Amino acid sequence: MSAEAHEGLGDRAHGWRRSFRHWRGQCPFWAGVLTLLGGLPIMYFPYANLTFGTVTIRMATTAGAGSLIxxxxLIVLGLTMWFQKHSRIFAGVAAILLALVSLVVSNFGGFVAGYALALVGGAMAIAWVPGAPVADPDPDPGPDGHRRAG
Known part of the structure; x- marks a missing residue:
């Protein structure tokens, strides 16, 4: 490939990265990530088989279907936080309530890992507030550096 081809790829990657950064700033991104990650251990551990040598330990509980649900x-709520930022408070409250229910239903909330991630993600979604748009400074300040009364 020529140097020009590499430069074109860099411009596209830079543009994608800039648009991703802009999108990430417009929604409770990290709240969604933590909530989504919190759903994985809650969903996984009730169906897991741990093998130690020739001994297999099955973590299945009677509430395996409840853990899956x-x-x-929680994964759907994490995605909702990303793509429906106006319903972030509902998604945060629902994530906190599901995290609390997972303590009883799903092996102590995925051995507390899923519980903690979902709880913090829900709290972050409730606390997140969209930032105010940045105003451009006055292009023509007065002679003393202050804006003119207009």
Whole structure:
């Protein structure tokens, strides 16, 4: 490939990165990530088999279906925080409630890992507030550096 081809790829990657950064700033991104990651251990551990040599330990509980539903709902709530930022408070409250229910239903909330991630993600979604748009400074300040009364 020529140097020009590499430069074109860099411009596209830079543009993608800039648009991703802009999108990430417009929604509760990290709240969605933590909530989504919190759903994974809650969903996984009730169906996991741990093998130590020739001994297999099955973590299955009677509420395996409940754990699956809670995990899927937490993943959906994490995606909702990303793509429906106006319903972030509902998604945050629902994530906190599901995290609390997972303590009882799903092996102590995915051995507390999923519980903690979903709880913090829900709290971050409730606390997130969209930033105010940045105003451009007055291009023509007065002679003393202050804006003119207009």
């Amino acid at each position: 809670i995990g899927v709902l």
